[in-house]
Amino acid sequence: MMRKLIIAGVLTLIVLAGGIPLYVQRYFKEEVVAGPSVTNVFKLSKYFDGIEGTIADTDVFELKGAEEGGKTLIIAGTHANEPSAALLAYFFIENLEVEKGT
Structure with a gap:
């Protein structure tokens, strides 16, 4: 059970690490x-x-x-x-x- 929570936490961090820069770039005003x-x-x-x-x-x-x-x-x-x-x-x-x- 603990292993699944760790894997879910790591995957969440990976998704956030990739998604936050995309979100910021979408609303960047040139x-x-x-x-x-x-x-x-x-x-x-x-x-x-x-x-x-x-x-x-x-x-x-x-x-x-x-x-x-x-x-x-x-x-x-x-x-x-x-x-x-x-x-x-x-x-x-x-x-x-x-x-x-x-």
Whole structure:
């Protein structure tokens, strides 16, 4: 009986040791510095209120140029195993200078 309790305790510690870092990472807030062309920042729930208040309610950055022009949509971070896409989106938000369009 004592052996089962020890095994259960060790397994619980292993699960906690692996699960706590994942929990912390899930709620980690990445600081994004808005670049010169960012004109508006709002939540994704503006378009779908079903995600309001959840972890899926992410920031949307709108970049506008001084003149009217074409529009481009960049979506990144949809797959957790593709960090380069999210990094590129951060690069655009922080450095892109839009002259025309949105």
